[in-house]
Amino acid sequence: MAERDESIEIIQREMTAFARRARATAARMHPELSLVSFTLLSHLEYQGGCRATDLAAHYTLDKSTISRQVGALEKAGLVERRLDPTDHRVHVLHLTGRGIEVLGQVTAARRVAFRERLADWGGPDLERFAEYLLRYNQAAGESADEIE
Template identity: 75%
Template sequence: MPDRDASIETIQREMTAFARRARATAARMHPELSLVSFTLLAHLEDRQGCRATDLAAHYTLDKSTVSRQIGALEKLGLVERRVDPGDHRVQVLHPTEAGTAVLARATQLRRQAFHERLAEWEPADLARFAAYLLRYNETA
């Protein structure tokens, strides 16, 4: 039977390497975007807009961190603020057309990279890996 502690150590080490590659990949896709900025932009697109406080709560980030990241995205023309029609005191963040284009290009490049990296994997291995990732992320 495999050693549980050794397996967990290997998982931790490999997840760290995965995160480093993700940061490097995000930097290559759009040099001015950090991985955090890219993630926030993608969240805005997925949710079709949300408030900065919602971003901070969802990602358990400090409001000042979100504010800096959103400010950078606005400066790059990738995010815009719109008044919430239901409450004119609230501003909702949305990706601009340029922001949506950056995400579309990044998604295309990411998919291509995954297809290349996993080209030699058997379909059953891919299905197991996908199931394990889903299971892992559901417990987080």
């Protein structure tokens, strides 16, 4: 059991370092885009737009936190609200043309950085790493669902 505890401690420490590095890297890649902003824009792009309440639920964040983040993205001209065509009481968030452009720039820069960091990794190692990350995030998402 001690080996398992030691492994979990290493994972926790390394994931914390990864998160800190990700925040710092995001700030250097684009002055307007924090890691949270990048994440929200990426989700909006992937979903083709969604409601602010959907963002809050997906990321298990308080609605007021999402509201502040979305407000900043709107002010920067990266996101706009549109009426839902099927329910005019609902506003759906979408990337603006500028939002698509900025997200594309940051995504390309991040992809280059990841390719450089993982350049020495073989295909099987990359596949295993990707599989483990997917598995971890799926379990983390299920745990968050249980809390609600």
